[in-house]
Amino acid sequence: MTNNYDEQSVRVLKGLEPVKERPGMYTRTEDPTHICQEAIDNAADEALGGFAKNIQVTIHLDGSLSVSDDGRGIPVGLHPTEHLPVAELVFTRLHAGGKFNKKDGGAYAFSGGLHGVGVSVTNALSTRLEVTIKRDGGIWHMAFAAGEVVEPLHQIGKCPVKETGTTVHVWPDAHYFESPKYSIPELERLLRAKAVLLQGAQFTLIQEDPEHNREKTWHYPNGLKSYLLELCANDAPIVPILEIQNYIGKDNEQFSEGEGAHFALTWLEEGATMGESYVNLIPTPSGGTHEAGLRQAVFTAMNHFMSHHGLLPRGVKIQTDDIFSHVRFVLSARLLDPQFQGQTKDKLTNRDALRLVAHIGTDPIELWLNQNTEAGKKIAELAIKQAQRRLNSAKKVEKKKGSSVAVLPGKLTDCESEDIRENELFLVEGDSAGGSAKLARDKFTQAILPLRGKVLNSFEVHQDQLFSNAEIHDISVAIGVDPHKPNDTVDLSGLRYGKIAILSDADVDGAHIQVLLLTLFFKHFPQLIKAGHIYVAQPPLFRVDVNAQGKNKPARKIYALDEQELDAILERLKKENIKETAMSISRFKGLGEMNPDQLKDTTMNPDTRRLLQVRxxxxxxxxxxxxxxxxxxxxxxxxxxxxxxxxxxxxxxxx
Structure with a gap:
């Protein structure tokens, strides 16, 4: 590092340079599978809109990959404001595409594409990319090298007007990836799943070989049911497969027309929950809020069914995991404006998606249970057994310190559960925020300990003198573990909570309190960090209120963790052509300003919160x-x- 820091030190990245400089921000870099998946997703979006029936993926002998579809074909005319061919913009400009415009349905009302960066990332990280387009009776071609145009768009032939489609041929640049080879199992899973989710569409994977090409085709006329049976493998379901497809109609005040979900699920006698979920055909291997909505719908429907039929034994309280613990499912959600965690889209984060899937799923599931009473009783029996096993395995906690029983702090609002696998303790900054947190919590699994002022800097405090500080004394007694040194053999059997979360304001004072508490745990409770019990909650600093935009766009509340995330949200809203007068920004001065519902949705609900584990x-x-x-x-x-x-x-x- 030099000492020179002047105007010339600032570098501005233009065009596709940001992708080449930091490819990991835009795609997975283990291998080139994901950048090729971007082209597959674009073809699948054509099928999702009902414009494509056949999609073919070919891995060529030279290591390149091509994706062909019989969709509408990328527009080849000039963009009205950029004055460049639209096809060129799609492949060379970040945040350019047909998936921003969702007014009156747009070109892609429901799609996995959000930011317009997908196929331009593919172009940036390839040594060469060629595009062939059939549209309006002409065949068009263009080529790129390292993201730059080397063969401008030009017509190379003619074809029947009804013959349309796009072929994207990619030569990934091995320089950007740990391995140059594609993940064939991942490609096969992707194409098979899309064939399941797009009934009537046919997906083909061809691997060229000098002697004999290998070819696989996926076509599922029976859709989700047949695919779910494959997921169950050798395990026989104990009840028939439940399949539900439900979408929002016109004049719904909460959700947009066409939003909804299609899912199939069943129960097995043994085995953990397993399933696959998708949003607008994009696989979400890390789940997200749509899966949480399905869990809530199943739980609510089963709860009503068991209450109606008097199936619940006295003293047994059913939880969501009891009912969902042996489920196999396939879920395909359809959202007008999906929001994912990262460009790789592994996890859905829309809070509205939870309410949407729960809303459209609860009543149909309950109707199915009442129409299939014997199946419902089998599911209830399985859930009750699971709940009884959970209750029997939960250890009763002895609140002891030395030879005498330690009295829990009076300001601790404890939870009802005694199972530390699900118990959570929130160390909350201030009594005001503590009051909001008490109203926002799940009283069965979440406990609240308000802290008055800033905790003592305990870094150089001797272990024997820690309990002279009332706040540290209360923390130690509440969690059930005594202070210790890094090399001490510590008995954590008295631990009362599996998660101990620091919950402070999203400002400088809150950050200071976080550091003081992390110092306490690092210095005097290191085994709790090593065992993965310490967490930091992430409350938002800003809220953006967006007015309703016609019938298809209800009013929204969007939360931002910090100014950087706020800027990204405002940029996205600007791309949606939402005027500044149609939105308002509010800044939370502290947790005490949040009403309990806001605090629950953004910070405490396991399905929608952000919680960082300290490792x-x-x-x-x-x-x-x-x-x-x-x-x-x-x-x-x-x-x-x-x-x-x-x-x-x-x-x-x-x-």
């Missing part, structure tokens, strides 16, 4: 300790001064 890798332990010494040590003022002089420009001040 310290072994190789980073020494550096972490040195950082704590520098930041929290009483005799380290000169080190802190030097650090601030070196890193002061990196600090985000909240003034």
């Amino acid at each position: 310290i890798p072994e190789e980073a332990l020494t550096d972490t300790k040195n950082t704590f010494v520098m930041l929290m040590g009483k005799g380290e003022a000169s080190s802190r001064r030097a650090w601030m002089e070196l890193r002061g420009n990196d600090v985000l001040a909240d003034i």
Whole structure:
């Protein structure tokens, strides 16, 4: 690092340069499968709209891959404002595509594409990319190298007007990937799943070979049911497969027309929950809010069914996991404006998706249960057995310290459950926020301990003197573990909560309280960090209220963790042509300002919150300790001064 920091030090990345500089921000870099999946997803979106019936993926002998569809074909005319061919814009500009415009249905009312970066990322990370388009009676061709146009769009022939489609031929640049080989199992799973979700569409994978090409075709006329039976493999379901397809009609005040879900599920005698979920045909291997909505729908319907038929034994309280623990499912949700965690779209984060799937799923599931009473009773019996096993395995916690029984802190609002696998303790900044948290919590599994003011800096406090501080004493007694040293053999059997979450304001003071509590756990409760019990909650700093945009766009509340996320949200709303007068931004001064519903949805509900686990890798332990010494040590003022002089420009001040 040089000492020169002047105007020339600032570099501006243009075009596709950001992708080449930081490919991991835009795609998975283990292998080129995901960048090719972007082209497959675009073809599948044509099938989702009902315009394509046949999609073919070919892995060529030279390591390249092509995707062909018989959809509408990418438009070849000039863009009205950019004055460049639309096909060129799609492949060379980030945030350019046909999936932003959802007014009056748009070109893609329901699609997995959100940001317009997918196929342009494919182009940026390829040594060569060729596009052939059939549209309006002409055959068009263009080529790129490393994201730059090398053969402008030009017509190479003619075809029947009714013959349309797009072929994208990709040569991935091995320089950007750990392995140059495609994941064939992943491609097969993807194509098979899309064939299931798009009844009537045919997906083919061809692997070219000098002697004999290998070809697989997927076509599921029976859709989700036949696919779910494959997922069950050798395990026989104990009840018939339940399949439901339900979409929102016109004049619905909560959701947009056409939104909804199609799912199939069944129960097995043994085995953990397993399934696959999709949003607008995009696979979501990490699940998300649509899966949470399905769980809620099943739980609510089963609860009503068991109550109606008097099936629940006295003293047994059924939880969601009891009912869902042996489920096999396939879920395909359809959302007008899906929001994913990251560009790889592994997890859906729309909070509205939970309400949507629960809304459209609960009544049909309950109707199916009442029409198939014997099947419903088998499911209830399975859930009751699971609940009884859970209750029997839960250990009763002895609240002891030394030879006497420790009295739990009076300000602790405890939870009802005694099973630490599901119990959570929130250490909340201030009594005001503690009051909101008490109203927002799930009283069965979530406990609240409000902390008054800032906790003592305990980095250089002797272990024997810790309990002289009332806040630290209350924390230790509440969690059921005594302070200890890193190398001590610690008995964690008295631990009362599986998750201990620090919940403070999303400002500088809140960050300071986080550091003080993390110092306490790092210095005096290190085994809790090592065992993965310490977490940091992530409340939002901003809320954006967006007015309703006609019948198809109900009013929305969007939360932002920080200013960077707020800027991204405002940019996305701008792309949706939402005027500044149609939205308002509010900043939370603290957790106490949030009403309980807001705090629950954004910070405490396991299905919709952001909760970071505190982990310290072994190789980073020494550096972490040195950082704590520098930041929290009483005799380290000169080190802190030097650090601030070196890193002061990196600090985000909240003034």
